Amino acid sequence: MNKVPNNKAWWLVLPVFILVAFSALIPLMTVVNYSVQDIFGPGQAYFVGTEWFEEVLGNERLQASLGRQFLFSAAVLFIQIPLGIGIALMMPTTGKRASLCLILLAIPLLIPWNVVGTIWQIFGRGDIGLFGWGLNQLGVDYNYTANTGDAWATVLLMDVWHWTPLVALLCYSGLRAIPEAFYQAAEIDRASRWAIFRYIQLPRLKSVLVIAVLLRFMDSFMIYTEPFVLTGGGPGSSTTFLSQTLTTMAIGQFDIGRAAAFSLIYFLIVLLVSWLFFTAITHLDKQK
Amino acid sequence: MIAWMNWTLPVAIFFAVIAAILVVMTVYEVVSPCTERKGFLPIATTRGDRLFIGLLTSAYINLMFLGLTELSLWIALAVSVVWVAILLRWG
Numbered sequence: 001m002n003k004v005p006n007n008k009a010w011w012l013v014l015p016v017f018i019l020v021a022f023s024a025l026i027p028l029m030t031v032v033n034y035s036v037q038d039i040f041g042p043g044q045a046y047f048v049g050t051e052w053f054e055e056v057l058g059n060e061r062l063q064a065s066l067g068r069q070f071l072f073s074a075a076v077l078f079i080q081i082p083l084g085i086g087i088a089l090m091m092p093t094t095g096k097r098a099s100l101c102l103i104l105l106a107i108p109l110l111i112p113w114n115v116v117g118t119i120w121q122i123f124g125r126g127d128i129g130l131f132g133w134g135l136n137q138l139g140v141d142y143n144y145t146a147n148t149g150d151a152w153a154t155v156l157l158m159d160v161w162h163w164t165p166l167v168a169l170l171c172y173s174g175l176r177a178i179p180e181a182f183y184q185a186a187e188i189d190r191a192s193r194w195a196i197f198r199y200i201q202l203p204r205l206k207s208v209l210v211i212a213v214l215l216r217f218m219d220s221f222m223i224y225t226e227p228f229v230l231t232g233g234g235p236g237s238s239t240t241f242l243s244q245t246l247t248t249m250a251i252g253q254f255d256i257g258r259a260a261a262f263s264l265i266y267f268l269i270v271l272l273v274s275w276l277f278f279t280a281i282t283h284l285d286k287q288k
Numbered sequence: 289m290i291a292w293m294n295w296t297l298p299v300a301i302f303f304a305v306i307a308a309i310l311v312v313m314t315v316y317e318v319v320s321p322c323t324e325r326k327g328f329l330p331i332a333t334t335r336g337d338r339l340f341i342g343l344l345t346s347a348y349i350n351l352m353f354l355g356l357t358e359l360s361l362w363i364a365l366a367v368s369v370v371w372v373a374i375l376l377r378w379g
Contacts, residue, residue, distance in 0.1 A: 029303060030293045037294060045294050050354055050361065057355035268347050275344070283331050 028267075034260035052261035062262065064237070065245040066269075069221060072156075072241060076220040079160055081213060084167025085205070088175055089197070091168070102172075105165040117229025120158040124230075144231060148238040151231050155239050158226055163219065167212045174208035175201060210281045214274060221270055242266055306343075313339060327379045338379045342372035 035052055037045040056062055087105070092098045111119070124144050126132040135142040144154040178200065186196050224243040227233065233240035246266065250259035313336065322335040333341070346368035353364035 026293070029299070032302070033294045033296055033299045036296055036299060039294065042292070047296055053351070053354050057351065265351065268344070268351070272344060272348070275340075279331060 031260045034256050035264055037257050039256045052258045056262045065240055065242050069242045073217055073220045075156055076159055080164045080167050080216055084164050085171050087168040088171035091172055105168055108162050108165050113225035114229050116162050117226045121230050124154050146235055151239050155227050170208045170212045171205055174205045178204050214277055329379045338375050342375045
């Protein structure tokens, strides 16, 4: 059969290209423009060159907020990925119990961010919240509005509660895609439970884990609403993450030029880390 | 219509150069399609991968010059151009 090369199908990509241009490319170009100017209002912009970048790079408040952000994202990945895999492994595979588990797991994912923040804000209070009150009754000096450690623990716990189900659901779907024959072969070889996990389940989960790690990293790296509602970034600035610092700068202080320079650096960090994750995990695959 | 974008000449030149690089790379790809190969980078890469790595690292090179040194950014630009060329050829 003679194949006729025909590349007309590329035209079908055009709508997506236009959409991306409007939703990403044009805003990005605008932000780059803003980042080299001092803007006082419409028509009142003065070119300042790289001044904002220099200032942002040397700003200690931003550096501290960046450090906290990395710590938070690392903690999120460190807790949620193993926990999600564990939950997925323990879930029943068939019948009504499986459906029930899936529904229960999906509930936190359906709750809007600011509601999650409000729930935990009340839940953690020492006077009317079950969690805070319970801990205080047990003799634990818990107060998330005053102690840095407690604030961090509450924000982390909230994020774990909200997003571990996503990791668990992804892993669950990955596990269901493993053919039964693999387990039968393992049984014939008298493989231990650990060996089955290490040599059958984990390698087969790799592709869903790539997505889980990427989604959780990006989401936790741009977290805003939940800590904003729960702690407002406090006590002090101990739970003020990058996006909150950025919002305060851009909208609170209307410092658009500096905020634009800051968001470009933020963007470069996210781009680099996401690319590193993606490359590391996809190339692990090829080496085998 | 685009007044709110506050275009400045240096930024316009920057994006024009990026667009030109993409066009040139596309034409080059059509004229002589590249294959994935392994250079001094720890992973096998295509030409497009190397360009992406080059542009991203160049951004960091410029930020480092700005944040850590008092040197002119023109030097950073020169370093970046040499670095991207090395990366495309031997990376």
